[in-house]
Amino acid sequence: MKLKTIISLGLWAGLCMGQSLQAQDLNIYSQREPFLIEPFLKAFTDQTGIKTKVLYSEKGLAQRLKSEGRNSPADVVLTVDIARLSVYDDMGLLSKTASATLEKNIPAHLRSPENTWFALSKRSRILATSKDRVGAAEITRIEDLADPKWKGRICTRPGSHVYNRALMASIIAHHGSEAAEEWAKGLVANLARKPQGNDRAQVKAIYEGVCDVALINSYYYGNMKFSEDAEQRAWADAMNIVFPNQEENDRGAHINVSGGGVAIHSKNKEAAIKLLEFLSEATSQKLYGEVNYEYPVNPAVLVDGELASWGTFKEDQLPIQKIADLSREAQMMIDRVGW
Amino acid sequence: MVTAVASYLRDFDLKSASVFLLGALLLCPIAALAVLALGDSEGIWPHLLSTVLGRYLANTAGLMVGVACLSLFFGVGAAWIVSRYQLGLSRWFDVVMLLPMACPAYLVAYAYTDVFEYAGPIQGALRQLMGWKTAQDYYFPEIRSMGGAIFVLSSVLYPYIYLLARTAFQKIPASFYEVAALSDRNVFWGVCLPLARPAIVAGLALVLMEVVSDFGTVEYFAVQTLTLGIFNLWIGMNSVIGAAQLATLTFGLIIFLLFLEFYARGDRRFNDTGRRHVPYDLKPVGRKKTTFLVILCLLPVAFGFLIPVSILFYNVVNAPVLTTFSDVLDSFGNSIFVSLVGAFVIMGSAIVMGSAAKMSHNKALQMIANLSAAGYAFPGTMLALGVLTCLSFADGLLERTSLYFAGTLWALFFAYLVRFQAVGYGAVSSGLTKIPMNLISCSRSLGMGPHQTARRVTLPLMRNALLAGCVLAFVDIMKELPMTLLLRPFDFDTLATYAYQFAHSELMDQAALPALIIICAGLIPVMLLNRLVQHQ
Incomplete structure (x- = not known):
């Protein structure tokens, strides 16, 4: 009995100590997969000497942060999708950050009005079309996906995924609820199969001949094209990139962002801001392109290399906050049409 | 009502108190979710x-x-x-x-x-x-x-x-x-x-x-099940309250089914007194x-x-080697550690609750013991949310600036206990059902106290059932993903969370190795269990 008590007390003490030791490092709550942010953090540590610790979870991090309250060890929050960034902001989990560097590097429409969150990279939701079965200018607009001409030829991941929900929200913003719902109905009627898998799986379906047109995020193309896996390279080889809505008077392609902010109860705000600044500087901004084929948010950084070869495209200038605001309505619409 | 209270008072002792306390602890996260579900979900239900x-x-x-x-x-x-x-x-x-x-x-x-x-x-x-x-x-x-x-x-x-x-x-x-x-x-x-x-x-x-x-x-x-719907509500519509309500509804469904069986079984006995x-x-x-x-x-x-x-x-075998072996090794060690400790914690608690449900005549006690296993019916992430709320509340009470419970391994063990109590509890109660009451009565009438009886009669007779429960709990924790993902400390990967980051991106080549190791590590206790059972 005594031995047990001693062991458990020792365990307790050890675990608590482990907790308090974390205070000196920069603690990151991340909704991005660790293998994607590791190169950035390594470069950051090399440059500043500040060590980082990461907690990755795809779901529930905002709730964890909230219930931890002022005891939270988190310093920085990193996530993808504007609606998710807004969730942190709406729950009051992000601190207002005054940084001339961040304001210089990130255009106003890509950060929150109060400078609570900052977009750090961009991606566009694009159309992947079959090289063999779809002509060059056969489909040019997102709206075309609802055209009965494409019946049984379209693949997407489930509508309730954040990427599709954000796209849905942007369509509501541009066309109003009624027209947006008509569009969604048309899209669902055209689907070649039940929505499933991630964006990569949609390109695979094009390669397999299951469908001819798919909705994907731009970086998936780069990741597949340069994959170590020969199969994935073959999938990428079967598709063309179409940036939608590019015509003269059209609004441009829908974009979404990855981004982050400083946790409201961070005990290490200085280092936290340093990390965000580091991520917005030229080296990191280029790294986003190299690591994951994402576009820079910093206007001073030119797109080059592989990304440049995909061609330049016009971006939808809708303030991204609007997409977050319409997220709930978009999800309800997705439920109604069964996307 | 009066008789119930009277019987409750008559049976009340230190042991019942500890059962109640443990039961209350196990029910805390579920209660936290229920409280959350009482909130206003802003017109979600007509839409649903x-x-x-x-x-x-x-x-x-x-x-x-x-x-x-x-x-x-x-x-x-x-x-x-x-x-x-x-x-x-x-x-x-x-x-x-x-x-x-x-x-x-x-x-x-x-x-x-x-x-x-x-x-x-x-x-x-x-x-x-x-x-x-x-x-x-x-x-x-x-x-x-x-x-x-x-x-x-x-x-x-x-x-x-x-x-x-x-x-x-x-x-x-x-x-x-x-x-x-x-x-x-x-x-x-x-x-x-x-x-x-x-x-x-x-x-x-x-x-x-x-x-x-x-x-x-x-x-x-x-396949759009209730659990998928819970996440659509939570993540998609940003309605934690709606998600908690749907989770509670799902939970009600499970409890209903369990009660159906419980009543259908009635007072039948399934042991051999020959x-x-x-x-x-x-x-x-x-x-x-x-x-x-x-x-x-x-x-x-x-x-x-x-x-x-x-x-x-x-x-x-056919994929390029992309996984870092040292990372896999670290995760392996972590997995074994949490699974082992977790399984022991679960079995300890299951023995206490299981014997309370079987031996006590106190209906309230039996009810608490049965309910304490209910965590299994919640989706892991929702339960993790309940655990988080409880622990943060406890931390708030402790009034410290650095975290005491949440974000430590304690949070994980507590979560595993709440979630997998049912595994241990099921094993203990089915083991107990097979022990004839008259053996226990016999031991007691020969002058052995309840503890001696447990040590010398009941526990040895239940050895197989206990081992089975322990192994099930071990393997379940080994495979557990959503709660570990959300509640773990910084830079703490188990094999499941490590494999997940790749599997989630549908990168099977990278996920395959840690996945295989999860399976192999789960095999060891399964073999062990079999040997022990055979040797008896």
Whole structure:
């Protein structure tokens, strides 16, 4: 009995100590997969000497942060999708950050009005079309996906995924609820199969001949094209990139962002801001392109290399906050049409 | 009411107090979710009712019925064959049949999709063979479907039923078989199945709760169940309250089912009070029939283990080495550590609660003990949310600036206990059901106290059941993903979370190695269990 008590007390003490030791490092709550942010953090540590610790979870991090309250060890929050960034902001989990560097590097429409969150990279939701079965200018607009001409030829991941929900929200913003719902109905009627898998799986379906047109995020193309896996390279080889809505008077392609902010109860705000600044500087901004084929948010950084070869495209200038605001309505619409 | 209070006061002692306390602790996260569900979900329900709720319910019910039928067929069928017939290899079978237990369902789903989808080798070979060109030329069952989900979940979950059914069948004495023969009743349907019912139902309850709370498989197969709906509400509509309400509804459904069985079982007793316990001699069968029976038994093992593991192995061998071995090794150590400690914590708590439910006459105590196992019916992430709320509340009380509970390993162990209490509890109660009350009464009347009786009579008699529970808990924690993901400390990976970051991005090549190691690490305790049982 005594031995047990001693062991458990020792365990307790050890675990608590482990907790308090974390205070000196920069603690990151991340909704991005660790293998994607590791190169950035390594470069950051090399440059500043500040060590980082990461907690990755795809779901529930905002709730964890909230219930931890002022005891939270988190310093920085990193996530993808504007609606998710807004969730942190709406729950009051992000601190207002005054940084001339961040304001210089990130255009106003890509950060929150109060400078609570900052977009750090961009991606566009694009159309992947079959090289063999779809002509060059056969489909040019997102709206075309609802055209009965494409019946049984379209693949997407489930509508309730954040990427599709954000796209849905942007369509509501541009066309109003009624027209947006008509569009969604048309899209669902055209689907070649039940929505499933991630964006990569949609390109695979094009390669397999299951469908001819798919909705994907731009970086998936780069990741597949340069994959170590020969199969994935073959999938990428079967598709063309179409940036939608590019015509003269059209609004441009829908974009979404990855981004982050400083946790409201961070005990290490200085280092936290340093990390965000580091991520917005030229080296990191280029790294986003190299690591994951994402576009820079910093206007001073030119797109080059592989990304440049995909061609330049016009971006939808809708303030991204609007997409977050319409997220709930978009999800309800997705439920109604069964996307 | 008055009598209830009186009986409560009469029975109240330190032991009941500790049971109540432990029960309250285990129910805290669920209560936290219930409190959350009381909030205002801002008109979500009319929307749900008019759009997706029917689909969620129908899909969940369909999945439950499908998995129940198939896993009962696999589990009870195999347990019966192994217990009844002389196959020459029955010791070996007991290990083999449990192998799928080590496989996380979502990884099996990934593996099967790789092989059975349109681009996979099976359909590819078929197309080449038959000269088909496109998907429209022929019919092939879609793996990403309700049927696929039923198949995958049954294939990996049936061992829960097998394990408990097999133990129950083994305990049936030869005299019962003789009586069945004399009275011209079917041995299986008339005698053994009814006798094994508590054990089989305990196994089935675990399976169904796993099914209801499964997220990985149904998400990958795009089967819109209640759990998927909970996440659509939470993440999609940013309505934690709505999600908590839907989770509570789901939970109510499970509790309802358990109560149905509880009442259907009524006051029947399932133990043998006969003095002469002669085990049944296995029935010899001819060579042809043996082959047939062996194949029948091996079928579910092939579905739940051999095929998916071969696919993963193929992936590991043929993929470029992308995984860092030191990371895998770290995660391996962490996995073993949390699973081992977690399993012991769970069994300790299960013994306390299980014996309270069985031995005490206090209805309130029994109720608390039964309810304490309810965490299993919640989707992991929702339960993690409840755990988080509780721990943060405790931390708030402690008034410290650095975290005390949340974000430490304590949070993980607590979460595992709340979630997997049912696994240990099920094992303990089915073990206790098999012990005749008169043995205990006898021990007490010979002057042994309750503790001595527990140590010298009850616990040794329950050894197999306890070991089974321990192994199930160990393997369950080993595979556990959503709670570990959300509640773990910084830079703490288990094999499951490590594999997930790749599997989530559908990068099977990188996920295959840690996935294989999860399975192998889960095999060790399964083998161990079998040896211990055999040696008795």
